[in-house]
Each structure stands twice: as structure tokens, then as C-alpha cells.
Amino acid sequence: MRSLRVLRGYLFTVLGIAIGVAGLVALGAMSERIVRFIEGGDRFVLGQISVAGRGMGMGTGFTAGGILPAATIRAISEVPGVQGVQAQIMLPLDPSTSQFMTVTQELVLGMDLSVPTPNRHYRTLPVRSGRFLRQGDHKVAVVGASFAASRGLSVGSHLMLEDEGYEVVGVLDRMLTAPDRFVMVSIDDARAQWVAKDRLLRTVLASGGMALTASDLNTGAAVGWRDGDDPDAVALRIKERVPGVNVQLPSELSRLLRSSTAFFSALLIGIGALAFVIGGLSLANTMAAAVFERIRDFGVKRALGATDLQLGREVLAESLAVTMVGGLGGIGLARALGWFIDRYLAQAQQLFHFSPRLLVGALAFSILLGAAAAIYATARVVSLSPAEAIRRGA
Amino acid sequence: MLRAAGLVKSYRAPAGTPIRVLAGVDLTVKGGEIAVVTGPSGSGKSTLLNVLGLLEDGDGGEIWFEDTRVSALGRAAKSRARGRYVGFLFQSFLLLPSLTALENVLLAARYVHRSGPATRRRAIGLMQEVGVADRMDHFPAQLSGGEQQRVAFCRAVLNDPPLLLADEPTGNLDDANGAVILDALRGRARAGVAVVVVSHRPEAAVGASALYRLRGGVLESP
Numbered sequence: 001m002r003s004l005r006v007l008r009g010y011l012f013t014v015l016g017i018a019i020g021v022a023g024l025v026a027l028g029a030m031s032e033r034i035v036r037f038i039e040g041g042d043r044f045v046l047g048q049i050s051v052a053g054r055g056m057g058m059g060t061g062f063t064a065g066g067i068l069p070a071a072t073i074r075a076i077s078e079v080p081g082v083q084g085v086q087a088q089i090m091l092p093l094d095p096s097t098s099q100f101m102t103v104t105q106e107l108v109l110g111m112d113l114s115v116p117t118p119n120r121h122y123r124t125l126p127v128r129s130g131r132f133l134r135q136g137d138h139k140v141a142v143v144g145a146s147f148a149a150s151r152g153l154s155v156g157s158h159l160m161l162e163d164e165g166y167e168v169v170g171v172l173d174r175m176l177t178a179p180d181r182f183v184m185v186s187i188d189d190a191r192a193q194w195v196a197k198d199r200l201l202r203t204v205l206a207s208g209g210m211a212l213t214a215s216d217l218n219t220g221a222a223v224g225w226r227d228g229d230d231p232d233a234v235a236l237r238i239k240e241r242v243p244g245v246n247v248q249l250p251s252e253l254s255r256l257l258r259s260s261t262a263f264f265s266a267l268l269i270g271i272g273a274l275a276f277v278i279g280g281l282s283l284a285n286t287m288a289a290a291v292f293e294r295i296r297d298f299g300v301k302r303a304l305g306a307t308d309l310q311l312g313r314e315v316l317a318e319s320l321a322v323t324m325v326g327g328l329g330g331i332g333l334a335r336a337l338g339w340f341i342d343r344y345l346a347q348a349q350q351l352f353h354f355s356p357r358l359l360v361g362a363l364a365f366s367i368l369l370g371a372a373a374a375i376y377a378t379a380r381v382v383s384l385s386p387a388e389a390i391r392r393g394a
Numbered sequence: 395m396l397r398a399a400g401l402v403k404s405y406r407a408p409a410g411t412p413i414r415v416l417a418g419v420d421l422t423v424k425g426g427e428i429a430v431v432t433g434p435s436g437s438g439k440s441t442l443l444n445v446l447g448l449l450e451d452g453d454g455g456e457i458w459f460e461d462t463r464v465s466a467l468g469r470a471a472k473s474r475a476r477g478r479y480v481g482f483l484f485q486s487f488l489l490l491p492s493l494t495a496l497e498n499v500l501l502a503a504r505y506v507h508r509s510g511p512a513t514r515r516r517a518i519g520l521m522q523e524v525g526v527a528d529r530m531d532h533f534p535a536q537l538s539g540g541e542q543q544r545v546a547f548c549r550a551v552l553n554d555p556p557l558l559l560a561d562e563p564t565g566n567l568d569d570a571n572g573a574v575i576l577d578a579l580r581g582r583a584r585a586g587v588a589v590v591v592v593s594h595r596p597e598a599a600v601g602a603s604a605l606y607r608l609r610g611g612v613l614e615s616p
Contacts, residue, residue, distance in 0.1 A: 300488045303449055304549075305477015305505040307470045386476075387449035390488065 010318070014326040016286035017366065021330025022337065024279030025362045029338055029352035031268045031275075033176060036353050038261045040177025045253040047121030049223040049235045051076060052246045068245065069216040075242045076223060081234035084118035084224035086111060089190040089217070093161075093183065095197055106147060106181045108161065110190020113137070118224025125179060130155035130170035133184055141166040142184040145174035146349055161185075162196040176353055191217040276365075283326075283366055284373035287319060291377035296393020298378070302386040315378045316371055323370030327363045395556050395588035396423045396446065401455035403441055415441045416452065417611030423588040423604070425556060428580065430599045431592040433608035439592035440561050442608060446590065447480050447559045448472045459557065477506040481550030483575075485562035487542040489534040495545045496521070496530035502552040513552070520548040524578060540571030547578050551587075558582055560591045564598065572597070 053066030068087070077085045089110035113135040117123055125132065125142075133142055141161070143153055148171045153159060157168045166185065174180060185193075191214055195202055201217075204210055225234040232249045239247045248256075258265075298311060306314075331354075338352035381389060401419040404412045415438035423429045433439050445452045448464060457465040459479040467475060481502075489498045499517040503509050521527040524544040526537075534542055543563065550558060560579060564572030572595070580601050583589045591598050592608075599605050606613040 296488070297490050300490060301501070301505065302473060303447070303476060303482050303488075304502050305473055307473040307505070309470070310505055385444075385450040387444040390449075390484075394486065 010290060010322045013286050013290040013322055014329060017283050017323055017326025017370065018329035018333055020279045020282030020286065021327045021362060021366045022333035023282070023330075024275045024365070025331050025334035025354070025358065026337055026352065027271050027275035027279075028358045028362060029334065029354045031271050032355045032358050033351060033353040034264050034268055036176040036355075037178075038257070038264060040175060041257050041261075042254050043121045044119065044178070045248070045257055046231075046250050047119040049225065049231055049238065049250060050220060050248045050253060051223055051238065052220040052248075053218070054244050054246050066219070066246070067212070067216060068218040068220055070213070070218070071216075072242060072245060073218065073221055076221060076238055076245070079234070079238050079241050081225050081229040081237060082223055083226045084115060086115040086118055086222045087187060087215075087218040088112070088222055089187060089194055089219045091190065091194055091197060091219070105178075107178070107183070108190055108193055109179075109182050109184045110187040110193075111184065112187045118222050120224065125184075126173040126175070127170045128173040130168070132170055133186060137169075137186045139164065139166050139189060140169045140185070142170035142172065143168055144172050144180040144182045146180040147183060150349075159183075161189075162193045164189075164192070174350060176350065180350075187218070188214070194219075280365070280369055283323070283369050287323065287370045287373040288377040290322070291315060291319075291374050291381065294393075295381050295384075295389050298381045299384075299386045299389030299391075299393060302382070302389065308382045311382055312375065312378055315374050319371050319374030320367060323367045324363075326370070327366035330366070331359055331362065395425045395460060396421070396590070397456075397458040398422070398446055399456050401442070401445055401457070402453045403438075403445055403450075404453055414611050416445065416455075419455070419608075419611070419613055421446070421590075421606070421613060423557075423590055425586045425588050426583055427603035428583045428589040428591065428601060429604045429606065430602040431590065431606045431608055431613065432594055432599070433592075435594065437608045438611060439594075439608055443559050443561045443590065443592050447482060448476050449482075473505075477502075477553070479555055479557050481553070481555040481558045483543070483546055483550045483558065483560035483563045483579075485565040487534070487539070487546045487566070489542055489546060489549075491534050494531050494533055495526060495537065495541075498534070498545055499548045499552055502549045506553055508553060517548060517552055520551065521545070524548060524574065538571075539566050540568065540574065543567055543571065543575055544578075547575060551582060556587055558587055558589045560589065560593075562593050563591065564593065564595055576600070 051068065053068035053072070073085055073087055076082060091108040093106040093108055111117070111133065113133055127142070128145065130142070133140070141159065148154065148168070151159065153168050153171065155168055155171060159166050159168065161183065172179060194217060195205065205212060223238065225231050232251050235247050235249045238245065301311060335354055338354065342350050342352060384392070398419060398421045401416050402414070403416040404414045407413050419442060421429065431439055431442065444450045446457060448457070452465065455465065456463055459475060462475070464472065464475045490501065493501065496517060499521065500509065500514065503513045518527055518530065521530055524547060526541050526544045526548070529537055529541055537545065543566070558579065563575050563579070567575065576598060579589050579591065606615060
């Protein structure tokens with residue numbers, strides 16, 4: 001009962017701390033969201049050797065581009081060290097708009113389901129409801145979490161892709177990386193979509209100028225390697241032995257990805273530093289002010305015989321309780337804010353990721369900083385004589 | 395019980411010049427005695443009481459509580475000495491606003507490690523003696539000035555200190571409430587406690603064992 005009253009006495013302090021911690025956690029959650037996106041991409045590119053047909057599409061897996069014929073895929077599979085080659089097609093869902101921001105890009109991914117996924121880090125994708133694609137599937141789709149949320153799709157829903165109807169048979173878990181905005185279909189369905197989307201490809205096929213069959217229509221391939229082999233060495237071997245392909249070394253692609261996201265990384269550091277400074281200053285200032293406001297109480301308590309140690313212990317216990325409550329309140333406030341923005345303003349994108357490490361870190365940070373500020377303020381107050389403390393507090 | 399010799403205290407004016415408030419105060423108060431110090435406002439009465447009660451350090455002189463030279467003690471030991479030897483009564487009561495009347499009284503026991511059911515019973519008994527037991531769950535803001543000072547009196551005597559220091563204890567009270575507090579102080583003196591009262595009210599001197607006037611930084615007998 002008395003503890004509750006003590007906290008009520010600190011109501012504005014708790015609110016001040018909650019607002020500071022909410023700012024810290026909200027900014028941190030946005031940083032975590034971007035970190036997860038970059039880490040997810042990095043994990044993906046390090047799990048496979050990405051090969052594209054030589055041509056416009058230099059980055060297999062990110063845009064439609066140069067054709068990777070079936071014969072080339074067979075040649076890749078015969079390179080020593082290679083284990084598993086999965087033909088793929090990646091197409092922008094809407095080719096009429098710029099896709100320079102991959103954070104929001106929606107893609108159609110067609111996969112050859114007769115081959116197990118070679119990516120070592122994504123053997124399977126986590127399905128939240130329904131099922132994943134199977135060999136022989138036709139006109140069915142598995143959609144990413146953000147894609148489903150933005151269109152209100154669930155298992156059994158239908159969606160139109162290039163004027164063809166598809167049934168949604170599965171929705172993925174939210175992964176906070178690229179597949180959240182994917183529509184996954186069988187490679188045959190993706191080939192049909194590619195032809196429908198690309199007038200130049202239709203013209204080439206109709207002219208008979210290139211001897212292409214359906215199985216030649218691939219934008220790239222995901223290539224696996226045998227256990228014990230060095231993926232970069234296998235990639236170099238593919239480069240040497242198979243003409244007409246663009247091969248990305250996993251380590252090089254990872255480096256490229258990281259350098260292309262260096263801006264985001266710098267932004268994250270800036271946001272993090274800002275969050276720490278603003279949130280930390282707000283919290284420390286609020287806590288110290290709360291102690292300074294009680295200067296007269298400290299004077300009275302010392303007059304009654306309290307030693308510096310007794311007062312320090314008392315303030316420490318109170319500040320821990322206050323910062324704990326304020327910190328938890330701030331986390332709740334930030335989560336509510338994040339939920340509201342994600343739900344109503346972010347068009348089904350998840351802008352915040354409240355990771356356990358962020359929440360625990362923010363709470364520990366607020367408690368430690370609050371306690372430090374309270375102890376500092378108490379040390380300043382008890383350095384005064386009791387009479388002076390009473391005079392100043394009057 | 396209380397012996398002070400050669401107490402000196404100066405403050406510095408904003409211009410930097412020292413203002414001597416106590417210029418060699420000698421005072422002895424035995425158990426059962428009431429010493430009343432009068433003097434005009436600004437004469438240094440409160441400063442004298444603060445120095446005697448170890449609420450601030452003097453610039454010179456010595457203070458003894460019983461056989462202990464408390465003026466020579468360190469910070470923590472002075473705090474413990476205040477808790478053990480001294481009960482304070484202030485003009486502005488100085489109750490903690492976040493605590494109930496009973497909790498304010500019990501606060502005195504917290505720092506001398508006397509908290510417990512017996513202390514609580516004693517606190518309630520004291521509040522009954524001065525007529526505020528029915529207000530024990532009220533907060534200071536819900537009490538009149540007279541009630542607040544009676545609660546403050548209970549806090550001052552809870553630990554049975556051998557020395558009571560009262561700084562204008564009736565300054566913010568009407569005559570009736572002032573009389574209650576002064577009677578209570580006299581009662582403590584009769585029980586063997588040494589009491590020092592600083593006041594400019596003449597009725598405070600009634601029943602005093604010794605009456606002093608603080609003038610020019612020294613105590614004079616009128």
C-alpha cells in the first residue's frame with residue numbers, strides 16, 4: 001500500500017521516464033527492423049551461390065533479366081563442388097513502377113520445385129498458415145506476411161496475377177526481410193507471367209529468332225555446394241567453366257549488400273546515438289529533478305538521524321522501483337505506438353521490431369541510468385547540512 | 395545533558411563580508427531543565443539551535459551530549475547522535491507530505507532501528523496523549539497547524555531523546571494550540587528531558603529554568 005503511494009508521489013517522474021524510454025524504444029525498434037532486414041538479406045546471400053543469365057539482370061534474385069537457359073543450368077550442375085541447382089524466376093510484381101527501394105519491393109518468385117532449395121540458410125520458409133508449394137502445383141501461390149496483410153489475403157483467398165487467378169494456399173510467417181513481400185508460385189506459372197509482362201520477350205519468342213523452350217526461361221539459379229567445399233571457390237569454378245553467366249561470390253555479394261546498406265547502417269548508428277542521448281538525458285534529468293525536489297525531506301530525515309548510507313539506500317530502492325515502472329510503461333507506450341503505426345499508417349509494412357534484446361537493453365539502461373542519476377542527486381543533496389537542505393527546500 | 399562552550403558561527407553576506415551570528419556562546423542545560431532563548435528576529439536564535447542540534451557545523455567551539463564531545467564527530471556519527479540524543483520541533487512542523495500522521499511519527503524510529511509493533515503502539519499512545527490519534531491516517535495537508543505541530547511533537551519524543559530542541563514551536567499556532575505544545579514540552583522536562591526553546595513569545599518563558607537573550611552573538615541573562 002505504502003509502495004503504491006510512494007509511486008503515486010512519483011507519478012510525473014514515472015510519466016517523464018516512460019516518455020523518455022518510449023522514445024528510446026521506438027527509435028530502437030525502427031533500427032532493429034532495418035537491422036533484421038539487412039541481416040536477413042545477408043544470411044540469404046551467404047547461403048547460396050547466386051547465378052544469373054548474362055544480360056540486363058545482373059543481380060539474380062532481385063529483378064528479371066538475362067535468360068539462363070536449361071543447358072547452362074545443366075552445365076552448372078556438373079561443375080565440381082556443386083550440389084543442387086534450382087532454376088528460379090524473379091519478377092517485379094508491378095514492372096511499371098521504379099523498384100529502386102528494395103525495402104518495399106514486391107516480387108514474384110518462381111521456383112523449380114523438383115529440386116530441393118539449395119540455400120543452406122533457408123531450406124524451407126516458415127509457413128504461418130496453410131502449406132508451402134509442392135511439385136505439380138499450378139495456379140496456386142504462397143504469399144509473404146506483409147503482402148498478405150496489405151491485401152487482406154489468407155489461405156483460400158484468390159489473387160490476380162497478369163489476369164490469371166491464383167489461389168492462396170499458404171501465408172508465410174513474418175520474417176522481417178525480403179520474402180515478406182513475395183508471391184511464390186511454381187516456375188511454370190512464373191514463366192507464363194514473365195512472358196505476359198515482357199513484350200520484348202514475347203516478340204523474340206514469336207519471331208523464332210532464338211531457339212528457346214519453356215525450360216530455358218529462367219532469370220537465375222540458386223546453387224548449393226558440397227559439404228566441406230568453399231562456396232567462393234565453387235563460384236569461381238562456375239565462372240571459369242560455364243560461359244554466359246554472371247556468378248556472384250557469396251562473400252562478395254555479402255560485402256556488396258553491406259556496402260549498399262552502409263547508408264542505413266550509418267543511419268541506424270545515428271538514430272541509436274540520438275535515442276540514447278535524448279532518452280537518457282530525459283530520464284536522468286527527470287530522476288535527478290525528482291530527488292532535488294525532495295531536498296527538504298532529506299534534510300528532515302537527516303535531522304531525525306538518517307545517515308548518508310541510509311538515505312542512499314532508500315533513494316536507490318525508490319529510484320529502482322520508479323525507473324522499473326517508468327521503463328515498463330515506456331516499453332508499453334512504444335509498443336502501442338508501434339502497433340498503431342504498423343496497423344493504420346504503415347500500409348501493412350512492419351516498421352518496428354521490438355526484439356527481446358532491445359526491450360531488455362532499454363529496461364536495463366533506464367534502470368541503471370535512473371539509479372545513477374538518483375544517486376548523483378542524492379550525493380549532491382546530502383553534501384549540504386541538514387539545516388541548509390531544510391532551508392533550500394522551504 | 396547539553397554543554398556548549400565558545401560556539402562561533404559566521405555567514406558570508408552576498409558581498410562576501412562575514413556576518414558573525416554566534417560570537418562565543420556558552421550554554422549548559424541539565425536533564426529536567428528548560429532553557430528559553432529569546433531575541434529579535436535575525437539575532438541568530440535558529441542558527442544557535444541548528445548548531446546545538448548538529449544540523450549545521452559551527453566555526454568553533456565544542457558541544458557535549460552527556461559525556462560525548464559530539465562536535466568532534468564525523469558525519470555519520472553526528473547523524474547517529476542526532477537520532478539517539480535529540481528530538482527537534484520546528485516552527486513549520488516539517489512533516490513529510492507523502493506520509494500519514496502516524497507514518498510521520500514512526501519516521502523517527504526508522505533511522506535508529508526501533509521500528510516494530512511496540513514502537514507503533516507507543517506512537518499511537520503519544521498521539522492519544524496530545525489528542526491527534528483520530529487523525530493518524532490523515533496526511534499533513536489534511537491537518538490544521540495545531541494538529542501538525544502535535545504530530546511533530548510526537549515524532550520528536552518517540553525515541554525518548556534526552557534533549558529536545560524547539561525552534562519557535564508556537565510561531566505558527568494560535569494561543570490555544572501554542573499552550574498545548576508548551577505544556578507538552580514542560581511535561582517532557584518534568585520527565586527529565588533537557589529542553590531548549592527559542593522563541594520571541596513571552597509565554598514560552600513561563601516555567602523556564604533559565605531565560606537567555608541572544609544579543610550580539612552571545613547569550614545574556616536578562
